[in-house]
Amino acid sequence: MELSEEQTAVRRLARDFTEREVVPYTAEWDRAESVDRAIVKKLGALGFLGLTVPEEYGGSGGDHLAYVLVTEELGRGDSAVRGIVSVSLGLVAKTIAAWGTEDQKHAWLPRLCSGDALGCFGLTEPGTGSDAGSLTTRAVREGDAYVLDGSKMFITNGTWADVVLLFARTGDEPGHRGVSAFLVPTDTPGLTRREIHGKLGLRGQATAELVLDGVRVPASAMIGPEGKGFSVAMSALAKGRMSVAAGCVGIAQAALDAALSYAARREQFGKPIAHHQLVQELIADISVDVDAARLLTWRVADLIDRGQPFATESSTAKLFASEAAVRAASNALQVHGGYGYIDEYPAGKLLRDARVMTLYEGTSQIQKLLIGRARTGVSAF
Numbered sequence: 001m002e003l004s005e006e007q008t009a010v011r012r013l014a015r016d017f018t019e020r021e022v023v024p025y026t027a028e029w030d031r032a033e034s035v036d037r038a039i040v041k042k043l044g045a046l047g048f049l050g051l052t053v054p055e056e057y058g059g060s061g062g063d064h065l066a067y068v069l070v071t072e073e074l075g076r077g078d079s080a081v082r083g084i085v086s087v088s089l090g091l092v093a094k095t096i097a098a099w100g101t102e103d104q105k106h107a108w109l110p111r112l113c114s115g116d117a118l119g120c121f122g123l124t125e126p127g128t129g130s131d132a133g134s135l136t137t138r139a140v141r142e143g144d145a146y147v148l149d150g151s152k153m154f155i156t157n158g159t160w161a162d163v164v165l166l167f168a169r170t171g172d173e174p175g176h177r178g179v180s181a182f183l184v185p186t187d188t189p190g191l192t193r194r195e196i197h198g199k200l201g202l203r204g205q206a207t208a209e210l211v212l213d214g215v216r217v218p219a220s221a222m223i224g225p226e227g228k229g230f231s232v233a234m235s236a237l238a239k240g241r242m243s244v245a246a247g248c249v250g251i252a253q254a255a256l257d258a259a260l261s262y263a264a265r266r267e268q269f270g271k272p273i274a275h276h277q278l279v280q281e282l283i284a285d286i287s288v289d290v291d292a293a294r295l296l297t298w299r300v301a302d303l304i305d306r307g308q309p310f311a312t313e314s315s316t317a318k319l320f321a322s323e324a325a326v327r328a329a330s331n332a333l334q335v336h337g338g339y340g341y342i343d344e345y346p347a348g349k350l351l352r353d354a355r356v357m358t359l360y361e362g363t364s365q366i367q368k369l370l371i372g373r374a375r376t377g378v379s380a381f
């Protein structure tokens, strides 16, 4: 595959931005447990929060391969920054573009694309993660409004977001059939947010628990048809998994860069450790993981851009790239020896950040169930 001139240019723009605005601060943000909030407006100014959103709604257009390239570059710099884009654009803005009414698109998309507003995605609850169709947050119709009660767990951008794409039960049908989706402004009375601290990785990211206690929204806040909320969520996640995979390619590439640089400089037994074949083996393993994860991820973008089915390929890319990112970061740490274990070098943070990738937007086990079901035609759930 060859990138077009536009794709090459957007990748260069993202790489320069990441080198200048992200990489110098990433260790500091990790220790402070918060990236600098000013990064959101900077991402918006470059059009990174509106990629693939039509220009008429404030987006910067672009194809999905361009989106993947930007996501990879941001992930190479700092997964906490990459996650801001993957969620606000990838899960929220793109879903509004796909499922929203004209009013909803005009109300939210220009602000989300410019970085004036941020979105978060509220599916997981304290009691329901992989089994998201069993969620218990309720939305009860009262006249021309819905009243929402319940809670959401592990919500990325949760304390920063201006709007939450929230999934709640509107009917008594069991499982996913009774679920609807809503766009809920986070300043609505009754909605409270608590930041979750002490994460292993992604420490710079604002991850939160949301509690809804009598949150009243107009009926027009529903997005997509009543009872089709689970389809809205699954369509968002199918593309979201490509975005996570791209972020993982970035982590694996950063691991390769760090391992190569260290192996060329560090000397043991009278020569740079890059001369030892077992160190070369570690580097070869990282390199293969980078290439394979990248090609699987680009394939998803290419399928989407050509209007082809992509959900199973997206699960495949997410499964492989997330496991590959963990392996690559761990191998890079090994190349660094004891120095990999201290935060003066990037390998430890890469490993901590990579570890969540096999968990969120569907664990590795759930991706295997989805792929196995698609290939056999037999439901595994």
Ligand SMILES: Cc1cc2nc3c(=O)[nH]c(=O)nc-3n(C[C@H](O)[C@H](O)[C@H](O)COP(=O)(O)OP(=O)(O)OC[C@H]3O[C@@H](n4cnc5c(N)ncnc54)[C@H](O)[C@@H]3O)c2cc1C
Pocket: 087, 120, 121, 122, 123, 124, 127, 128, 129, 130, 131, 153, 154, 155, 156, 157, 199, 202, 207, 356, 359, 360, 361, 362, 363, 364, 365, 366, 369
């Ligand atoms: C940092 C972070 C950010 C997140 N951001 C968001 C967000 O923005 N929005 C959001 O909605 N959610 C978010 N999540 C939640 C995330 O998607 C869930 O944690 C994930 O889906 C797993 O759910 P769980 O933690 O409840 O684990 P569980 O579902 O309880 O799973 C526990 C274990 O059981 C396994 N398991 C479960 N069911 C099966 C099965 N049928 N077969 C085989 N194995 C199974 C799982 O693979 C896992 O190993 C985030 C999580 C984290 C940690």
